[in-house]
Amino acid sequence: MSGKHIWKLAITGILVAFCLSYLIPLEDTDFAEAMRERTESSEFHALLDRAVEASETSETPLSVYMALKRIANEERIDLSQYFPDMRLEANLTNVQKRNNILLPVLLEESKSNLKRGLDIQGGISVTFEVDPAALAEVPQAERNEKLADAINIIERRVNSYGVTEPIVRPIGENRIELQLAGVNTKDNPDLLDTVKKPARLDFREVHPTARPGVDPRPVGYEAMTMIQESSGQEYEVELYVKRIPSLTGKYVADAFPRSTEMGGIEVILRLTDEGADLFADVTRELAAQADGGGAPGRLAIVLDGELQSAPTVREEIRGGSASITGRYTQREAIDLANTLNNPLELPLEVVEMYEVGPSMAQDSIESGITASKIGVVAVASFMIIYFFVGGLVALVSVVLNILIVLGVLASFNATLTLPGIAGIILTVGMAVDANILIFERVREELRNGKTLKTAVEGGFSKVFSTIFDANVTTLLVSIVMLGFGTGPVKGFGLTLAIGVASTMFCALVVTRVLMELIFESGALKKFTTLSILNDPKIDFLKFRKPAFIASWTLVIIGVVVLATKGDSIYGIDFTGGDEVILSFQDRLDEAEVRDTLAAADIGESIPLYQTQLGGADEVLRIQAGFNKGDAVVAALQSAHPEAGFEVVGKNEIGPSVGAEIQKNAFLSIGISLGLILLYIAFRFEIGYGVGAVVATIHDILLTLGVFVLVPGHQFTAPMVAAILLIVGYSLNDTIVLFDRIREELTLRPTSKLREVINIAINAVISRSLLTSITTLLASLSLMIFGKGVINDIAFTFTIGIITGTFSSIFIASPVFFFWHKGDRRSVESSHDTAPEYDWQASSKVSTSSSSTAE
Structure with a gap:
């Protein structure tokens, strides 16, 4: 074994050990x-x-x-x-x-590093109610806006605790529901108090001479107590503090914790420009108290009515910076800074707390697991049957890829949710595709008369650029999602970013070292595979116009249907709806409840069982569309009288996918496409970038159009992840083809652009079909054997796979061709098309339609 193999195996071993150290134990x-x-x-x-x-x-x-x-x-x-x-x-x-x-x-x-999301393992549901007296003081026109602000603030506060993708939504006119994954309030009793703190911050002047217990209370002051510590002992200090603040927290622009020189922790405040001027005026007046021979003044910092500290002010403080000092722990300082950054204007009280089951019903989870197993077996079998030993190598590489993604997620203490799983599915698709690219390139090298060792080296050398560009464009998408996304968008982006790095490592390091070890050992003398197409010579551009017109016609029809259907195509996650809470005598399975409601033509329904914290009685909470609550109750009582369903509560719920998540999802996709255009223009040239962006937009719109044209489908929260899945898949497929076009332009300096594009498509069509087949095996198994939301995601992704393969050939390439008006000189004048390849123009070995490439 050579040195280059040893260090690659050593790095792989270290990485696997690192990931396993975070994944074990798998359960709490x-x-x-x-x-x-x-x-x-x-x-x-x-x-x-x-x-x-x-x-x-x-x-x-x-x-x-x-x-x-x-x-x-x-x-x-x-x-x-x-x-x-x-x-x-x-x-x-x-x-x-x-x-x-x-x-x-x-x-x-004591807990597993890789946590499950609310959709997979359940958690707690908490309902806050706004103080009616406080709400009465808010003008009617501003109430919805104030409630929306409170929802955003609660979500940001909860995120600071590391709770990924919480569900926060309005209920009725003065309530807010918060759902947290895997959180136990028995172990986190302070979490809800922190979430609902109003964070009223005041800077108040301390009386210069009078002290409680010694002097009578001056007019306009109140006695307040703060805790101080000395030599490990705590003691109380009482001060007279002005009732009317000199400055309030509305002037705080930013707050963050910082370690002090003495090893403690303080919270630094950055004030707004107006706040900085006011603060300078206040501190100048307090410092001036010492000019008459007295002591400098003190400025009390009061948070939510409690005196935190009262530092002495010896000079005017400019620059708009202040600090809150105290005996804070790091967690307390973080909580304080987070609360100050996101002050709640409306006081909240907890009125309900429940333990809830997974938002994705148990039957959907179980069917998803079964379908995944079937899909894995189908993909593994196909890879081994088609590529023989190469298929085994690819499977080892893909398994390590999944292990690395999960291990790195666990090291980040991330939460695995359905969008995250969608990111893993795309990672597996990219990993399989990378291995297929490698094997197809090795077969090409063998057909050109190269030895097995040289063919493996040449195959990896030539495929590097393709894999690199395809993964970097996907990485750009994930970075934008991480930066601009929230909720499911951000979860998908994190998983995808890790998947890009692990895919490149496994494809270019693990697969290569395994193949080199197998062939260098002499155990195998030839690289044997089956073959779908042998040297095809199809004029794909001949069909570009009818294919282009037909697909965009379907896109337009889908967009028109989207516009005419309006809100009816959106599920409860986007629109909100009615919620009924039922007591029962006999427990029905969630699937049975859902089937009963489907038979009654209720439309989308989400049944969830939950138990009140501290109690033993379980209730059934069912969410359905607006004005469907009474119909839900009637349908269940009629179909299952033995269950003894009784209504114990009704609510009108808001959307769980808020306007901010929707806006950020569209923003993320838009910025991603812009960055991809720039990157491809830099790495290739602008025509390629335009083709890739148009093809991606086409795939998104066509998938959405087909989705709404097929009856019985509505957009739900997980569909955000499904659409993002399609973006990644479409880009990957298009980049593979464009990289081959760029290469063929270099290898065929006298050929016309039309001929070069057709040659490139024919060269990669086998790989495109193989990748589509393997990915379809996985998605079809989920679509056929999965239930509920799993089926919807698989259906969407299946459409995306077909449209992605189609658009690379009949949308991206023709757009590139049209952009340059069919003239290769336009391409060459725009950019240097020649990648640095060590290509040997060996005589081609003719191949028959046999099943072996040597």
Whole structure:
């Protein structure tokens, strides 16, 4: 084994070990069990036993984690002594704060790094209600706007806790529903308090001389208390603080935590220009108090009615910067900064809390798993039958690819949701395609008379540019989604970005080293594959006009249908609807509920079972379209009288895919297409970029058109991921063809542009068909055997695969041809078309229609 193989295998081994270290364990570990394994201290084990007992005997829901935290804080037991490897700040002597830092880290250690989203594993549902008195003070015209602001603020606050893709939507006129994936309020009791804090920030002057308990309260002041700490001991300090603030939090432009020179943490405030001027005026007046021989003034910082600190002001402070100091932990400082950046104007109260099942029904999840297994077996079988040993190599490479994507996601502590899974599906498609590209190039080299070793080297050399360009364009899409997207768009973008890097590594490193080791060992003397097409010579551009006209006619029809159907094509995720909450005596399966409602012509319905936190009674929550609530109840009571359904609540719910997510999805796609145009213009030339963008837009519109033309389909939240999936697939297919056109232009300096394009299409048509077949095997298995939303995504992607393959040949290439008016001189004058290839013009070996390429 040569040195170049050893280092490649070593890097692969290290990467796999890294990913496995984050993926194991795959499931969460019981906290008590994890802590017993974490330390051997018998004294700590005794504390843990007490916590377990307290959890089991508590009248209210209490986790072992919270019971341990309560015991340690009440008895002032420093838990860090049992975990010497966990280093805390040396100057942090407060036992409670040390425990509050340590315990969340230990809790996180007991959980799987790769978390499941709300659509896969469920979580909690919390309903907030706006204080009616506060809402009454808001003009009627501004109420919806204020509620929308509150929804956006709650979503941003929850995201700071690392909860990916929360669902936040309005219910009725004064309620907001928040759904969180995999969150346990028994272990996160402060989360909801942080989410609903109004964050009223005031800067108030402190009375220069009077003190509570010593002097009478001056007019216009109130007594306030703050906690200070010295030598590990906390004590209270009382001050008289002005009731009317000199400055409020509305002038805060930005807030962020920062470590101090003394090892503590403070929160830095950046004020707006107007706020900076006001702050300078206030601090100048306070500093001037010392001119008369007295002490400098103090400026109190009051948050939500509680005195945080009262620093002395010795000079005028310009520049619009201030700091809030206190004995904050890092989490507390982050929470404070996040709250100040997103202040809620309307006070909220929690009125309902439920544990909810997965938003994707259990039957959909189970059918999806079954369909995925069938798809994997189908793709694996096809690759092995077609490419023989090459197929086995490709499967090893693809499996490692999936492992790397999941491992890196876990290292980011990411949440795996349905859009993320769509990103993995696209990654698998790109990985299979990359291997097919490699094998088809190796076959070409063999047909040109090269030896097996030279053919493998030449195949990888020539395919590098194609794989690189295809993956970089996909990476641009994912970067834009990460930067501008929210919710499902961002989740898809993260998975896709990781998938691009892992695909290039596995295709160009893992596949290559495995093939070289197999052939250099002498175990195989030839590279044997089946063949779909042998040296085709089809004049594809001959059909460009009728194909172009037919496809765009279908696009126009689809767009017209989209426009005429209006909101009727959108599901509950986009429009909102009615929600009914039912009690029952006999529990029906979600699939049975959905089938009953479908038979009653209710339209889209989402049944979810949920249990109130702290209670044992389960209820059935059903979401349907507007004005369908009564029909839902009637249909279920009529079809299943034995279930004993009774209405316990009705609501009108807003969309879970808010306007911001929709806007950012379109913005992400638009910016992505612009960047792709620039990149392809730089790497190729502008005509290629125009062709790629037009083909991608065509595929999106055609897929949407076909989707709405087929009865029984509506746009739901996961469809955002499906459309993004098509964008990635379409680009990948188009770049492969354009890279071959560029190469053929260099190899055939005297051929006309039309001839070159036809030669390039014929050269890659076999690869296009193979990639489409393998991808269709996976998507068709999901479409045939999957249920619910899985079926919808698979149906959409199946359309996208067909349109993507079609558009590369009959849209992208003709647009490129039209752009340059059929003249290759126009292409050559626009850009250097010659890639650096070590091409040997060997005599071609004629091939028959046999099934072996050597």
